[in-house]
Amino acid sequence: MSRSIRSQIFIIIHTVYHHIYKLALAIKEGVEKVDNVEVSIFQVPETLSQEILDKMHAPPKPDIPVITPELMEEADGLIFGIPTRYGAMPGQWRAFWDATGAFWARGAYAKKMATFFFSTASQHGGQETTALTSLTTLTHHGIIYVPLGFTSPHLSDNSEVIGGSAYGAGTIANGDGSRMPSAKELEVAVHQGEYFTSIVAQYVRGRE
Numbered sequence: 001m002s003r004s005i006r007s008q009i010f011i012i013i014h015t016v017y018h019h020i021y022k023l024a025l026a027i028k029e030g031v032e033k034v035d036n037v038e039v040s041i042f043q044v045p046e047t048l049s050q051e052i053l054d055k056m057h058a059p060p061k062p063d064i065p066v067i068t069p070e071l072m073e074e075a076d077g078l079i080f081g082i083p084t085r086y087g088a089m090p091g092q093w094r095a096f097w098d099a100t101g102a103f104w105a106r107g108a109y110a111k112k113m114a115t116f117f118f119s120t121a122s123q124h125g126g127q128e129t130t131a132l133t134s135l136t137t138l139t140h141h142g143i144i145y146v147p148l149g150f151t152s153p154h155l156s157d158n159s160e161v162i163g164g165s166a167y168g169a170g171t172i173a174n175g176d177g178s179r180m181p182s183a184k185e186l187e188v189a190v191h192q193g194e195y196f197t198s199i200v201a202q203y204v205r206g207r208e
Contacts, residue, residue: 007204008074009039009197012067013081014046014092016053017177019119020081021062023169026186027079027117030193034201042067044096069100069108077200078114078143079193080134087126088133097137110142113203115196117189118170123161131167146199152191154184164188 009031015021024041031039041064046053072078082089103109116134118127138145148168150156155164162184163170169189171181181189 005205005208006036006038007034007076007197007201009037009077009079009200010067010072010075011039011041011079011081012044012072013041014044014083014090015062015081016056016058016083017173018059018062019171019173019177019181020083020117022181023117023119023171023186023189024079024081026181026189027081027169027193030190030195031079031197033194034197037197037201039197040065042071044092047092047095067096069096069103072100073103073108075112076204077197078112079196080114080116082116082118082130082134084118084120084126084130087129089130100141104141107142111144113144113146113196113200114138115146115148115192116168117192118163118168119173120163120170121173121175123163123172125172127163127170128165128167131165146196148188148192148195151195152188154188157184160184162188168192 011024013020013024028039043064045066116131118130120127147166149166154162161172163172169192171185173179
């Protein structure tokens with residue numbers, strides 16, 4: 001009977017130049033390898049005006065729904081895609097979390113599981129510090145953090161530039177955004193989706 005219990009996985013991102021979105025699609029591929037799971041991709045609300053985005057030469061946003069604090073209650077597992085800004089989450093992500101105070105007050109997200117993935121302009125652009133500074137938000141909400149660890153061999157591969165770490169998959173975008181996720185970075189993302197979801201599914205079955 002436990003095999004019929006479905007886990008809800010939400011991949012929630014902020015993306016401007018689609019690096020995070022491409023990783024999200026790979027993560028979704030990994031999530032879908034696990035039985036009895038429903039997965040959806042969402043984006044946090046954009047705080048920049050269209051005028052500013054046009055000046056940044058930003059492409060149109062992906063055709064995916066915008067997440068709300070209410071909707072996030074429905075998820076069992078949360079996979080957060082965060083483009084690093086000065087070694088931490090960008091303002092769009094911060095604004096979303098700052099709108100969740102009422103949900104924090106009643107423990108709406110407590111006991112949910114979460115993990116991260118990232119993009120930075122350079123190898124030393126702050127993927128790990130973004131994870132560490134984001135953990136405080138999860139902690140205050142009572143969300144259970146699931147690290148990736150070194151469960152993918154690509155994370156120990158020094159033969160080429162590969163984003164990601166024990167804290168989650170990642171990509172190196174270059175300062176001008178010209179570098180899209182590499183094949184190995186996408187493979188790490190697929191692996192993380194499957195790895196995280198298998199843990200969430202086991203937890204949900206045990207809980208039910």
